[in-house]
Amino acid sequence: MAEENTDGEAVEARVSALLGRMTTAEKIGQMTQVNAPGGIPKDLQSQVQAGQIGSMLNVVDADTSNEIQRIALEESRLGIPLLMGRDVIHGFRTVLPIPLGQAASWNPDLVRQGARIAALEAASAGINWTFAPMIDISRDPRWGRIAESFGEDPFLMSAFSVAMVEGFQGDDLTSPGTIAACAKHFAGYGASESGRDYNTTNIPENELRNVYLPPFNAAVDAGVVSLMASFSDLNGVPASGNKFLMNDVLRNEWHFEGFVVSDWASIEQLTDHGLTANDKDAALEAARAGVNMEMASTTYADHLAALVEEGQISIERLDELVGDILRAKFRLGLFDDPYTDPGKFPELANIEHLAIARQVALQSLVLLQNNNEVLPLKRNALDSVAVIGPMADAPYEQLGTWVFDGDPDISQTPLTAIREFVGDRATVNYVRAMETSRSRSAEFFEEAKSAAAKSDAVVVFLGEESILSGEAHSRANIDLPGNQVDLVRALSETGKPIIAVILAGRPLTLLNIVDEVDAIIFAWHPGTMGGPAIADILFGAESPSGKLPVTFPKMVGQVPIYYGHKNTGKPAIAETFTHIDDFPVKAAQSAYGMTSHHIDAGYEPLYPFGFGLSYTQFSYSDIHVSSDEVRLGEDFIARATVTNDGDVEADEIVQLYVRDLVGNVTRPVRELKGFTRLRLQPGESKTVEFELTTDDLAFYGRDMQLLVEPGEFHVWIGGDSDAGLQTEFAVVAD
Ligand code: BGC
Numbered sequence: 001m002a003e004e005n006t007d008g009e010a011v012e013a014r015v016s017a018l019l020g021r022m023t024t025a026e027k028i029g030q031m032t033q034v035n036a037p038g039g040i041p042k043d044l045q046s047q048v049q050a051g052q053i054g055s056m057l058n059v060v061d062a063d064t065s066n067e068i069q070r071i072a073l074e075e076s077r078l079g080i081p082l083l084m085g086r087d088v089i090h091g092f093r094t095v096l097p098i099p100l101g102q103a104a105s106w107n108p109d110l111v112r113q114g115a116r117i118a119a120l121e122a123a124s125a126g127i128n129w130t131f132a133p134m135i136d137i138s139r140d141p142r143w144g145r146i147a148e149s150f151g152e153d154p155f156l157m158s159a160f161s162v163a164m165v166e167g168f169q170g171d172d173l174t175s176p177g178t179i180a181a182c183a184k185h186f187a188g189y190g191a192s193e194s195g196r197d198y199n200t201t202n203i204p205e206n207e208l209r210n211v212y213l214p215p216f217n218a219a220v221d222a223g224v225v226s227l228m229a230s231f232s233d234l235n236g237v238p239a240s241g242n243k244f245l246m247n248d249v250l251r252n253e254w255h256f257e258g259f260v261v262s263d264w265a266s267i268e269q270l271t272d273h274g275l276t277a278n279d280k281d282a283a284l285e286a287a288r289a290g291v292n293m294e295m296a297s298t299t300y301a302d303h304l305a306a307l308v309e310e311g312q313i314s315i316e317r318l319d320e321l322v323g324d325i326l327r328a329k330f331r332l333g334l335f336d337d338p339y340t341d342p343g344k345f346p347e348l349a350n351i352e353h354l355a356i357a358r359q360v361a362l363q364s365l366v367l368l369q370n371n372n373e374v375l376p377l378k379r380n381a382l383d384s385v386a387v388i389g390p391m392a393d394a395p396y397e398q399l400g401t402w403v404f405d406g407d408p409d410i411s412q413t414p415l416t417a418i419r420e421f422v423g424d425r426a427t428v429n430y431v432r433a434m435e436t437s438r439s440r441s442a443e444f445f446e447e448a449k450s451a452a453a454k455s456d457a458v459v460v461f462l463g464e465e466s467i468l469s470g471e472a473h474s475r476a477n478i479d480l481p482g483n484q485v486d487l488v489r490a491l492s493e494t495g496k497p498i499i500a501v502i503l504a505g506r507p508l509t510l511l512n513i514v515d516e517v518d519a520i521i522f523a524w525h526p527g528t529m530g531g532p533a534i535a536d537i538l539f540g541a542e543s544p545s546g547k548l549p550v551t552f553p554k555m556v557g558q559v560p561i562y563y564g565h566k567n568t569g570k571p572a573i574a575e576t577f578t579h580i581d582d583f584p585v586k587a588a589q590s591a592y593g594m595t596s597h598h599i600d601a602g603y604e605p606l607y608p609f610g611f612g613l614s615y616t617q618f619s620y621s622d623i624h625v626s627s628d629e630v631r632l633g634e635d636f637i638a639r640a641t642v643t644n645d646g647d648v649e650a651d652e653i654v655q656l657y658v659r660d661l662v663g664n665v666t667r668p669v670r671e672l673k674g675f676t677r678l679r680l681q682p683g684e685s686k687t688v689e690f691e692l693t694t695d696d697l698a699f700y701g702r703d704m705q706l707l708v709e710p711g712e713f714h715v716w717i718g719g720d721s722d723a724g725l726q727t728e729f730a731v732v733a734d
Contacts, residue, residue: 069081375615649681
């Protein structure tokens with residue numbers, strides 16, 4: 001600790017000394033980030049020499065990066081190194097599953113290792129800063145960027161937020177191979193109205209603090225170097241000009257000592273939002289709010305000097321904003337060594353990195369349905385298998401969104417992996433059947449059907465290409481696109497066992513295929529090693545263990561639908577899905593109850609948060625809390641016994657949920673408060689213990705104070721958010 005303090009003090013001294021030597025122009029230079037893909041043109045070099053640039057994004061070539069750092073260090077007056085940013089979102093050359101898929105592993109330790117290899121690979125190319133993790137709570141599968149997030153739940157998201165920050169940043173920011181993380185997008189971006197990207201968000205402060213902010217708070221506590229301001233308008237004040245977010249919450253309440261970068265031109269866009277009249281006002285609002293660095297647009301470079309001159313921005317304010325950036329550069333050790341030497345790093349996409357990618361993909365696969373235990377396929381009892389569909393052999397598509405540095409040529413596709421897995425023991429009958437997921441033609445359906453008819457089992461790879469999710473790629477209809485449902489129907493006419501494997505960047509509405517297929521594996525966009533991971537699950541080399549990090553609706557009209565909803569005054573009590581067809585005309589308004597549900601969709605999702613099947617069955621018993629009455633401030637333990645009742649060794653994700661029955665503001669019907677991945681042999685039982693304190697039950701009440709109120713709590717421990725054994729306890733005042 002003492003050493004860290006000294007380090008901290010030394011850094012502060014270096015920051016002030018440097019600030020003392022800087023001109024206003026040089027300070028503003030530090031606040032300017034420019035895009036420099038594909039080399040550094042001469043004018044950019046002279047800007048670096050003149051100290052007009054603090055950071056670049058999208059330089060991914062080690063030599064170029066080293067040369068530009070050399071110019072900054074040796075040819076600029078003050079020799080300040082550059083932050084080299086890049087979107088390393090789910091891997092660099094080795095592409096891991098999309099973050100939403102990684103979240104389905106419920107394995108933060110593994111995800112930490114994934115971020116670690118991404119950092120190593122990126123650092124070898126001269127990158128010292130990634131724009132990840134994206135930790136926007138996402139409760140709307142229409143939103144294309146749900147792919148980049150870890151799902152709907154603040155507790156789960158916070159766990160991954162910490163794991164990613166730790167993976168990228170390691171425990172020594174100065175060591176080669178660690179890079180600065182950037183928690184984004186601060187804040188509330190995932191609540192974009194109708195799931196349309198960049199759309200308005202309106203989030204009451206209470207909801208913001210209870211749901212959207214905790215993952216960011218967790219990242220700050222984990223020492224994240226930077227945050228990125230969101231594009232979105234939060235309650236009338238776009239994030240990039242939002243002082244409440246950047247200053248009051250982030251700096252004053254959380255004591256964040258890193259820096260905030262805008263999103264791409266998001267300061268300039270304050271004028272498009274209608275918050276400011278022009279670029280100069282936009283720069284003023286952003287600087288006042290606390291955005292340290294401007295990405296892509298140049299309102300700071302163009303107007304901050306005048307704003308300082310006019311006294312609208314004080315020198316002290318400017319120094320605070322610049323100081324935060326310099327502090328990060330010192331903490332990263334860039335003043336001592338900003339260079340990279342690729343020769344000293346492990347090779348890109350080496351065997352160990354690919355093995356981690358495969359493991360993450362394996363644990364991210366969610367088995368949603370397995371009628372008559374059609375899976376796993378018995379390799380030795382199978383003479384032939386049909387592999388059908390547009391996603392079976394799509395090396396680029398399986399990588400998902402944000403894969404600037406990925407290489408489809410090294411993707412191992414499901415088709416290749418299945419062929420390898422069965423070897424010459426069985427025939428693989430492959431028909432792509434559709435050019436893309438969106439094809440409307442049924443031209444090859446007959447061929448697909450005959451391949452199915454002559455095979456013992458049919459594995460159909462469906463979903464959506466990578467371009468259908470990600471930034472600015474929201475969908476209003478989240479059914480399987482194109483003719484895919486018809487393809488499934490055609491295949492099901494053969495009467496063969498049908499296994500659907502779905503590769504997608506978001507939850508899809510699958511109601512129209514669940515009765516047509518025997519099994520469904522949801523594979524997300526599983527990355528470079530998706531194929532072997534899928535083959536391992538199909539053939540039972542490993543039991544599926546992924547669990548949904550987000551609720552799957554039956555129909556898009558149910559959205560937003562998430563497990564941690566409020567009870568309402570008229571909660572639905574029984575699933576009422578089919579009623580619309582039964583309503584006699586002119587029936588009494590109250591004939592079918594007056595509860596909170598859709599008459600054509602009921603109130604339940606297709607698959608709840610936390611859900612995922614296994615090749616074995618787990619049972620839960622003996623749930624209890626260490627004390628019926630827990631005093632405020634005390635620790636307590638919630639425990640249950642989990643048994644593997646089947647005959648396959650497997651992992652189970654054990655989940656702990658709590659409900660606070662009465663609150664100063666109404667509380668969700670369930671909240672995740674703990675989870676663990678447990679491996680059990682056939683017949684084996686283990687007792688799982690979750691250690692909590694009453695602080696873990698805290699929430700922001702009416703006056704935005706963090707509260708734990710005495711009262712009754714329900715507790716569930718089980719395998720998803722809808723299941724589990726229930727017990728209860730009370731929190732009592734001291
Ligand atoms: C995205 C960010 C990303 C940035 C830089 C923006 O359009 O919203 O998430 O980090 O571009 O590429």
